[in-house]
Amino acid sequence: MDDDNSIVIVGVGCKFPGADNLDEFWRVLIEGENHVIEIPRDRWNNDAFYHKDPNEPGKSYVTRAGFIKKYDEWDNKMFNVNEMEAAWVDPQQRYVLDCVHMAIEDGGITKTVLNGSNTGVYIGVMNDDYKGSSNNDLNTMTNYSLTGTSPSIISARVSYTYNLLGPSMSIDTACSSALVAIHTASQALKSGDCEVAICGGVNSILYPDIFVPLSKARMVSPTGQCQAFSDKADGYARGEGCGIVILKTKKQALLDGNKIWAAIATGCNQDGRTTTPITAPSSIQQRNLLLKVYSETGVNPEDVQYIEAHGTGTPVGDPIETNTLGKFFAEKAPVDDHQDNILLGSVKTNIGHLESAAGAAGLIKVLLMMTHGKIVPSLHFEKANPNIDFDSYRLEVARQISPWPCLTQGGGRLSCVNSFGFGGTNSHAIVKQYSDVVFGEKTKTIKEKHIIAVSATDLKSLEKNLIHLKQNIHKAKYCIEDISYTSTCRRDHYTYRVALHGNTKEDIARNCKEQLQQLQSLKPPGFSKPNVVFVFCGVGTTWRGMCQELLNY
Numbered sequence: 001m002d003d004d005n006s007i008v009i010v011g012v013g014c015k016f017p018g019a020d021n022l023d024e025f026w027r028v029l030i031e032g033e034n035h036v037i038e039i040p041r042d043r044w045n046n047d048a049f050y051h052k053d054p055n056e057p058g059k060s061y062v063t064r065a066g067f068i069k070k071y072d073e074w075d076n077k078m079f080n081v082n083e084m085e086a087a088w089v090d091p092q093q094r095y096v097l098d099c100v101h102m103a104i105e106d107g108g109i110t111k112t113v114l115n116g117s118n119t120g121v122y123i124g125v126m127n128d129d130y131k132g133s134s135n136n137d138l139n140t141m142t143n144y145s146l147t148g149t150s151p152s153i154i155s156a157r158v159s160y161t162y163n164l165l166g167p168s169m170s171i172d173t174a175c176s177s178a179l180v181a182i183h184t185a186s187q188a189l190k191s192g193d194c195e196v197a198i199c200g201g202v203n204s205i206l207y208p209d210i211f212v213p214l215s216k217a218r219m220v221s222p223t224g225q226c227q228a229f230s231d232k233a234d235g236y237a238r239g240e241g242c243g244i245v246i247l248k249t250k251k252q253a254l255l256d257g258n259k260i261w262a263a264i265a266t267g268c269n270q271d272g273r274t275t276t277p278i279t280a281p282s283s284i285q286q287r288n289l290l291l292k293v294y295s296e297t298g299v300n301p302e303d304v305q306y307i308e309a310h311g312t313g314t315p316v317g318d319p320i321e322t323n324t325l326g327k328f329f330a331e332k333a334p335v336d337d338h339q340d341n342i343l344l345g346s347v348k349t350n351i352g353h354l355e356s357a358a359g360a361a362g363l364i365k366v367l368l369m370m371t372h373g374k375i376v377p378s379l380h381f382e383k384a385n386p387n388i389d390f391d392s393y394r395l396e397v398a399r400q401i402s403p404w405p406c407l408t409q410g411g412g413r414l415s416c417v418n419s420f421g422f423g424g425t426n427s428h429a430i431v432k433q434y435s436d437v438v439f440g441e442k443t444k445t446i447k448e449k450h451i452i453a454v455s456a457t458d459l460k461s462l463e464k465n466l467i468h469l470k471q472n473i474h475k476a477k478y479c480i481e482d483i484s485y486t487s488t489c490r491r492d493h494y495t496y497r498v499a500l501h502g503n504t505k506e507d508i509a510r511n512c513k514e515q516l517q518q519l520q521s522l523k524p525p526g527f528s529k530p531n532v533v534f535v536f537c538g539v540g541t542t543w544r545g546m547c548q549e550l551l552n553y
Contacts, residue, residue: 001263001297001432004251007186008434010258011107011246013099014364017066017239017351021102026368028350029376030401036066036225036237036352043067049208054218060211064224066239066352067205068095077457079161088148090130092202093157095242096123100158100198103244107258108490111162120166120194122185123155124177124201126356132207158198166194172356174421175310177201178243179359183266183427185247195252200244201357211238217279219422221313226353227380228311228346229318229388229397236312239352243360260434261367262412267293271424279422281317286324286418286426293428294332301332303407303414304342304430306375306398308362310418311346312353313380319387321418326393341396345378359419363429366415370433373413375404411435450484452500452508455493462496463519470512473505480505 012022018035019025028035039046039062051059074094076086078101104114131149147153151170159168167188171181178201185197214220221227221235245261253260269289271282294301310321322344329342347365348354354361369375381397384390390397404413412433419427454469456462476483480503500511534547 001265001299001430004249005190006250006263007189007247007265008250008253008263009245009261009367010248010253011103011105011109012261012364012367013102013104013106013244014242014361015068015095015099016241016243016354016361017068019351020069022106022364022368025364026372029347029365029368030372030374032350032377032379034225034350034379036064036239038064040067043206044208046208049211054215054222058212060208060215060220061222062211062215062220062224062238064237065205066237066241066354068240071204071240074098075457075461084142085144085148088142088144090128090149090154091204091206092125092130092242093148093154095204096154096158096200096202096244097161099200099242099244100162103198103246105491107246108486109246109258110490111492114162114164114196116163116165117196118166118194119162119164119196119198120185120188121155121158121164121168122171122181122188122197122199123158123169124171124173124179124181124356124359125151125154125203126172126174126177127203127205127210129204129206129210132209154202164198166196173425173427174423175312175353175355175358176419176421176425176427177356177359178361179266179363179417179419179427179429180268180421180425182245182247182264182359182363182429183268186264186266189247189249195248197247198244199247200242200360201354202242203240203355203357205238205240214238219314225380226311226313226346226348228309228313228349228378229322229344229385230313230381231383231385232380233313233315233318233385235314236348236353239348239354241351241354241357241361243357243364245360245363262370262434263432264363265293265297265299265430266427267296268425268427271426275424278424281320281420282424283320283324285424286321286420287328289426289428290324290328293430297430299414299430299432301329304329304416305340305404305407305413306343306345306366306369306415307395308366308415308417309344309346310358310420311344311348311378313346313348315385315387317420318385321420322388322390322395325418326389326395329395330393341394343375343398343402344395345376345398349379349381359417359427359429362417362419363431366417366431369404370413370415370431373404375402377401406433406435449501449503450480450508451488452484452502453487453491453493453497454500455491455495455497457494457496459496459519462498463516466498466512466516466519470509470516473509473512476505480508
């Protein structure tokens with residue numbers, strides 16, 4: 001994983017329950033926040049679909065899930081989507097575009113660089129709730145109904161927006177979709193199919209339909225919480241969100257001057273008929289996958305310090321996964337009194353099981369922990385599932401914030417991520433922190449003044465960007481020279497622009513305040529939006545119960 005042809009992560013973007021960006025996601029993790037909540041009324045009226053009896057036809061016993069904030073807000077102008085088309089665009093497409101934008105900004109990659117490039121797009125997706133809610137009236141369907149709700153367009157929309165000419169595909173292997181998409185992207189880079197790969201996964205919860213069969217299969221938790229590895233585990237809590245990473249070969253990333261988060265090596269296999277029924281996890285194939293990935297990469301399993309498990313909180317799946325991991329690492333790295341245990345956790349305890357985006361959420365959690373040098377706790381664990389043999393292995397559930405030491409002096413940290421689909425497609429990733437990167441090191445300069453460029457597609461967004469910069473510039477670990485370089489040379493510049501100048505961060509914050517005051521004077525006078533009402537003519541065009549279905553959802 002250290003040679004020039006190894007695959008590295010150069011950009012990251014995310015939108016998860018309780019977190020609209022990487023900084024907020026780190027807050028969720030480090031504070032041990034739980035963002036699985038009661039199903040909001042603005043999604044649907046869950047009272048109409050709830051029944052505590054799992055056998056009740058057409059009903060679900062679930063009342064909680066993990067939801068994204070402001071799911072119905074989207075800056076369609078940023079991606080050149082008109083208002084008419086935007087109404088038909090699946091939120092999953094919106095989430096992916098938002099997170100891709102975050103990832104390319106994080107990687108210091110501009111649209112100009114991507115335009116016409118051999119960049120591939122690989123997105124994991126399994127649900128299409130928006131199709132069911134928007135296409136139920138054939139009379140209102142338009143040509144945008146096709147492109148707005150097709151899973152294939154989720155990846156194609158990214159390729160179209162940025163004019164990317166590499167392979168573009170949406171991948172469905174159920175709950176392993178995101179990590180399988182990342183694996184597919186890695187293979188494409190190795191084979192030369194593309195030079196840059198944008199990959200990850202997305203999931204959206206808009207409709208109650210899927211909760212019903214999941215309840216009948218007893219897959220979801222009646223208590224509404226993923227209690228991974230616990231004796232109270234009773235199923236998983238659903239969640240929605242999106243996670244995107246940008247991959248390159250290490251050689252290309254260094255040539256392009258990208259920030260490198262970590263190197264990643266992946267593998268994928270299938271359970272076949274090693275278990276019955278099709279949804280049952282296979283210890284045999286999970287072990288075979290581990291053997292394959294570690295033998296191919298040459299990584300010593302003894303060096304693994306943390307495992308981000310699939311960890312859904314099911315009473316059957318957790319013991320199979322954890323015991324398989326325990327046996328594998330015990331065999332490859334025998335228990336030694338002088339060795340630390342391998343810590344184990346699951347991000348699903350914070351934000352729910354994001355299904356086709358789950359692998360991306362687990363990977364991004366690991367990247368953030370590596371960067372901050374801290375392992376965060378896995379929630380809702382007090383007493384172990386009695387079918388997990390923790391005492392025999394070097395595994396221990398992370399229950400508190402703990403420092404994450406580097407493998408060697410000046411070296412990085414080593415972790416792995418599991419992700420399994422309920423149809424038997426398994427994926428595993430080894431993640432090794434890139435240790436040569438230097439953040440915030442002051443560079444010598446002869447400049448007396450530095451330019452910080454801020455731009456947006458409209459005045460409101462420009463104001464928000466200035467406020468964000470003003471509030472966070474002192475928190476940034478980067479020096480003003482680096483901030484200036486990134487904002488001017490590694491960012492796209494939109495129609496509404498402000499150029500700030502100064503020699504210190506204090507100067508920039510002061511200049512931000514002045515620009516914000518000037519923007520206030522440019523704003524048009526405000527007006528209040530009128531309330532929307534239904535008007536009925538009363539001449540026979542109404543009927544008993546009309547509009548009732550609007551109240552049900």
